[in-house]
Amino acid sequence: MAASDMTAxxxxxxxxxxxxxxxxxxxxxxxxxxxxLAHRTGRTPDEVKRTAERLIERGLAATGCPDHACLAPVEPTLALDQLSHARAAELQQARLAAANAYRDHRRAVHRQTAGDLVEVVSGPRIADRIRQFEGAAEHEIVRFDSPPYHTRGSANPLEIRNLARGVGYRVVYSAAAVQNAAYYAANIQPCIAAGEQARVLTTVPVKLTVFDKRLAIVSMSSVETEANDSLLLVHPSSLLSALLGFFESSWRSAYPMHLGDQIPPTLRPTHRRILELLGTGVTDDTIAQLLGISRRTLSRHLAQLYQRTGATNRFQLALHAAHKGWI
Structure with missing residues (x-):
């Protein structure tokens, strides 16, 4: 690790x-x-002496040399564990203080009971709030994904970072999202490659994201967005439970967009991508566009898959892939 990273x-x-x-x-x-040390760090001896005393108190250093005139590092595990626990306690106290302050604020402005369960966010604040909620997720994010997008349909590096730190993602895409070649290349495919569990339906019933089963955001449909660019924040309530149940039932009926564990290792990468896309309901022209190949080249790849599986059409190929555990 670089010294600057270690210092941070x-x-x-x-x-x-x-x-x-x-x-x-x-x-x-x-x-x-x-x-x-003062000479090596460019600081005054008095400043270094005070710092040395604090390092000794923290258990990170000890006096060394026979005459105890110098300082030496010590094995830091216990000291760093204590620092970590102390820092976690401070952060928890800060979190509780912020939450209490917000509750006091809501009481002060005399919010109605319904207002405690559902909030409306509109305009330029929408994208910022989405990023805040997603960055704070700890366990799992579930989502119905469909255009239009408050984030302009760009890449989502925050999701990839969340996946790397262990936050699970389950996303049901609408066919319209998958058919958008630019969005598929910039957002969908990189997130699936990073570990997102993805499925697809012809349409999704609502634009929805739920964070850790604690907060949901419901976005307006394409038609509604033209008249009112807003989203709803749904806090823990029977409504949130209903939205989660709605997602789970849709998830069970949606078609997986990633391959299974039984996919043959000899299957070519392009053929793997074709199998991923066949079940999404998109046309051959769309598959060719998403893969960046010509329609003729796609037909040649499909013919090779038909020959390998004994299928004569896309439907039989999908049945074979599902039966063999490829998808």
Whole structure:
């Protein structure tokens, strides 16, 4: 890890910039006197001495050398665990304080009971709120995905980062989303490759995203967006439970967009992509566009798949792939 990254990590644990710099210098140099550390870091001896005392208190350093005139790093696991726990406790206190402050605010402005369950967000705040909720997710995000998009249908690096840190994603796409070649290439395919569980329906009943089963956002349809660019925030309630149940029933009936565990390792990458797209309901022309190949080339690939599976049409090919556990 680069020194700048390590410094940032230590600061997140509660060390000051000076403490992080002096401790990293000790790791690099070993035993050093206060004067030597001051010279190496460009700080005054008094400042380094105070920093050394704090590092000793934190359990990250100890006096070294026979005459105890120098400082040395010590094995940091216990000290860093204590710093981590202390930092987590501070963050939890801050979270509770912020939540209490917001509840006080809502009481102060005399929100109605229904207003505590459903909020309306409109205009330029929409994209920011979506990113805030998605960045704060801890367990799972489920979504009905259909145009139009408040994020302009661009790539979603936040989802890829969330997947990398263990947040699960289940997304049911509408055929209209999959048929958009630019959106498929920039958003759908990279997210599936990163671990998103994706399925498709001809249409989705509503534009919906649910974060950790605690908060849902419901966006307007294409027609409604033209008249009122807004979304609804649904807090824990029977309405949120109903939306989750709606998603689960749609998820069970949707068609998977990714391959199964039994896919033959000898199957060519292009043939894998074709199988992923066959069940989405898109046309051959759309598949060719999404793969960046000509219609004739797609026909040649399909003929090769038919020959391999004994199928004579797309329907038989899809049945064979499902029976063999390829999809």
């Amino acid at each position: 990590s230590l600061r997140r644990l509660g060390l000051t910039p000076t403490e992080a710099e002096v401790w990293l210098r000790l790791l690099e140099d070993g035993h050093r006197t206060v004067e030597e």
